[in-house]
Amino acid sequence: xxxxxxxxxxxxxxxxxxxxxxxxxxxxxxxxxxxxxxxxxxxxxxxxxxxxxxxxxxxxxxxxxxxxxxxxxxxxxxxxxxxxxxxxxxxxxxxxxxxxxxxxxxxxxxxxxxxxxxxxxxxxxxxxxxxxxxxxxxxxxxxxxxxxxxxxxxxxxxxxxxxxxxxxxxxxxxxxxxxxxxxxxxxxxxxxxxxxxxxxxxxxxxxxxxxxxxxxxxxxxxxxxx
Amino acid sequence: xxxxxxxxxxxxxxxxxxxxxxxxxxxxxxxxxxxxxxxxxxxxxxxxxxxxxxxxxxxxxxxxxxxxxxxxxxxxxxxxxxxxxxxxxxxxxxxxxxxxxxxxxxxxxxxxxxxxxxxxxxxxxxxxxx
Numbered sequence: 001x002x003x004x005x006x007x008x009x010x011x012x013x014x015x016x017x018x019x020x021x022x023x024x025x026x027x028x029x030x031x032x033x034x035x036x037x038x039x040x041x042x043x044x045x046x047x048x049x050x051x052x053x054x055x056x057x058x059x060x061x062x063x064x065x066x067x068x069x070x071x072x073x074x075x076x077x078x079x080x081x082x083x084x085x086x087x088x089x090x091x092x093x094x095x096x097x098x099x100x101x102x103x104x105x106x107x108x109x110x111x112x113x114x115x116x117x118x119x120x121x122x123x124x125x126x127x128x129x130x131x132x133x134x135x136x137x138x139x140x141x142x143x144x145x146x147x148x149x150x151x152x153x154x155x156x157x158x159x160x161x162x163x164x165x166x167x168x169x170x171x172x173x174x175x176x177x178x179x180x181x182x183x184x185x186x187x188x189x190x191x192x193x194x195x196x197x198x199x200x201x202x203x204x205x206x207x208x209x210x211x212x213x214x215x216x217x218x219x220x221x222x223x224x225x226x
Numbered sequence: 227x228x229x230x231x232x233x234x235x236x237x238x239x240x241x242x243x244x245x246x247x248x249x250x251x252x253x254x255x256x257x258x259x260x261x262x263x264x265x266x267x268x269x270x271x272x273x274x275x276x277x278x279x280x281x282x283x284x285x286x287x288x289x290x291x292x293x294x295x296x297x298x299x300x301x302x303x304x305x306x307x308x309x310x311x312x313x314x315x316x317x318x319x320x321x322x323x324x325x326x327x328x329x330x331x332x333x334x335x336x337x338x339x340x341x342x343x344x345x346x347x348x349x350x351x352x353x354x355x356x
Binding site for chain 1: 261262264265304
């Protein structure tokens with residue numbers, strides 16, 4: 001039996017960043033991992049995060065906030081929304097940031113016997129829960145390749161959906177957030193990806209950004225019987 | 227941004243704050259924005275707890291320090307102390323409170339939390355005076 005390190009939660013000692021020593025980012029030998037599976041679920045980790053909020057404000061930060069608040073809110077007849085931009089093949093895609101629960105490093109996707117195919121890649125452990133992983137390439141570009149053909153290009157995973165029903169999409173890279181004004185969104189008119197899953201397109205610097213319609217995408221995949 | 231109710235309905239949601247070290251849950255309906263606890267500008271007021279005003283989106287908003295109102299001490303100048311801008315029948319006012327770090331929702335046990343509303347602090351008498 002492997003040696004288990006005593007948890008600071010039980011011994012009462014100072015955690016001293018235990019998540020990096022004996023937790024999931026360290027040796028993984030903490031005895032509490034059997035209970036909490038991941039440090040994210042441990043009260044010691046949560047409490048340590050809150051301690052950071054007991055620090056005093058940097059003065060320059062407060063001044064910058066104060067200056068920003070002085071600017072009058074602009075009257076916008078069009079709704080402004082924030083999209084997470086990611087790269088998939090030759091396309092730049094955007095998904096509404098409200099629907100993205102996390103951006104994660106790529107993990108091994110476990111095949112589901114008799115179910116894994118070009119669309120359903122398999123199961124991925126995310127913070128102690130198993131989530132279904134789907135191929136956006138297959139859905140948007142109708143590619144029939146298996147996950148092995150793409151896995152070298154995937155560098156990130158997006159966790160998308162509601163807290164109870166989140167799905168995982170491996171992507172090539174995540175480029176950041178962009179704010180898009182409703183008036184800049186044009187109807188989708190491209191053959192690059194299946195129009196069913198798109199809410200429109202807009203320009204992002206010199207590239208075209210294709211905006212995913214997660215209101216159609218997520219419920220469809222959740223209801224899919226594969 | 228605070229979501230009152232997510233898809234699937236998760237019941238009541240309260241903003242956690244602390245007064246005298248005791249956890250309170252503030253109704254979220256009138257909350258417009260939660261901002262860092264910036265320095266307030268002086269405001270001539272004889273109202274207990276009103277510590278000054280901030281310029282919020284181009285408008286002057288009076289700030290009530292609930293710690294000062296209820297405990298007689300000023301709030302601590304730390305990151306978890308925040309100013310909660312609220313809208314009360316079209317009037318913009320703000321509350322400064324400590325321990326504003328969480329949203330309490332129906333999935334957690336909110337019955338041990340003392341539930342409060344903005345009008346407990348910004349009473350009609352206070353509103354008419356500012």
